Amino acid sequence: VYVSTDSSVCFVVKAALIGYHRQALISRSQATTVSSTPRTRLSVRHFAAAKVAKKGRKDQKEEKSKVEKEKKVDNTNRHTPFGLTAWEPIDDVYRIHFYPKPVHEIETALDMLKKFQEIERTCPNQAVYIDLKLDMKLEKKKKVDPFVSIIQMPYPFKTEENKVLVFTENAEEAKVAEANGAAFVGGSELVQKILDDELEADFYVAVPEIVPKLIALKNKLRKKFPKSKRGSVGRNIHQMLQQFKIGHEYLVDRECYIQTKIATLDMPKDQILANVATLIKDVCTHRLLNYGPFIERGIICSATSEALQFKVDRFLPQTEEEEKGETD
Numbered sequence: 001v002y003v004s005t006d007s008s009v010c011f012v013v014k015a016a017l018i019g020y021h022r023q024a025l026i027s028r029s030q031a032t033t034v035s036s037t038p039r040t041r042l043s044v045r046h047f048a049a050a051k052v053a054k055k056g057r058k059d060q061k062e063e064k065s066k067v068e069k070e071k072k073v074d075n076t077n078r079h080t081p082f083g084l085t086a087w088e089p090i091d092d093v094y095r096i097h098f099y100p101k102p103v104h105e106i107e108t109a110l111d112m113l114k115k116f117q118e119i120e121r122t123c124p125n126q127a128v129y130i131d132l133k134l135d136m137k138l139e140k141k142k143k144v145d146p147f148v149s150i151i152q153m154p155y156p157f158k159t160e161e162n163k164v165l166v167f168t169e170n171a172e173e174a175k176v177a178e179a180n181g182a183a184f185v186g187g188s189e190l191v192q193k194i195l196d197d198e199l200e201a202d203f204y205v206a207v208p209e210i211v212p213k214l215i216a217l218k219n220k221l222r223k224k225f226p227k228s229k230r231g232s233v234g235r236n237i238h239q240m241l242q243q244f245k246i247g248h249e250y251l252v253d254r255e256c257y258i259q260t261k262i263a264t265l266d267m268p269k270d271q272i273l274a275n276v277a278t279l280i281k282d283v284c285t286h287r288l289l290n291y292g293p294f295i296e297r298g299i300i301c302s303a304t305s306e307a308l309q310f311k312v313d314r315f316l317p318q319t320e321e322e323e324k325g326e327t328d
Contacts, residue, residue: 167206
């Protein structure tokens with residue numbers, strides 16, 4: 001260490017020390033910036049990878065929740081049904097939601113409906129409705145498309161015949177249609193009248209040649225538009241009129257439900273049963289038997305009564321294996 005009293009020497013030494021200090025600070029700052037850069041990059045990459053993992057976990061949780069919802073509770077070997085008090089009530093007065101809904105034989109359900117009408121003194125010829133829930137599933141993720149069908153009830157309950165409009169430009173076919181009770185007969189000139197709501201019918205049938213001229217009516221008629229699959233397009237005008245004049249139409253609503261009128265309450269019980277069997281038999285033709293029972297549950301009610309669940313197994317068609325098992 002050198003000590004000097006000369007002011008010029010002290011100034012030079014002081015300036016040198018300050019310059020050295022500055023260089024040390026700059027080198028330190030460069031070192032810190034270089035070392036901190038990869039750290040920030042690594043943190044960003046780690047954060048992005050964590051987000052992807054979270055999304056995958058959410059998808060797995062959603063799939064598990066969907067599977068759990070689809071699972072049905074099996075109460076076969078349980079002492080009491082899941083979420084309920086007991087299988088059957090002991091007292092005469094009880095709260096319905098504490099016990100499973102009873103499933104009746106359809107004869108018992110019809111007797112109850114007729115008894116309700118007598119007690120409540122309601123209209124004796126009120127309508128009887130049926131509600132069917134369908135299993136629309138097919139192989140893999142495929143499903144049965146919602147359908148519309150027309151059937152001939154063995155015991156009709158309508159007081160008036162359906163109005164049927166026949167599209168044809170052939171004079172002879174027009175005469176046949178009029179002779180068999182068609183409400184309206186005509187060609188493409190009826191299109192504009194239907195669009196203007198001047199003509200309205202319950203069903204619309206047509207011969208094949210005129211169908212291309214009716215394209216403008218597709219949005220107007222929707223499911224009532226003539227189609228060969230529904231049997232509303234063909235050559236046999238007499239047969240089509242007989243089918244649609246007294247036929248009963250039903251359709252699949254809300255993806256898997258059929259709600260339709262089946263009879264009137266004043267009809268004999270055997271006639272109502274015959275109509276129910278005819279409807280269920282036609283419904284089951286819209287899916288192959290090897291997929292299992294097409295109808296999951298059935299409910300019957302009148303216009304003023306409560307709904308009663310009935311057993312549908314006896315009405316379902318059986319496969320060849322099931323028939324052999326019963327015979328053995």
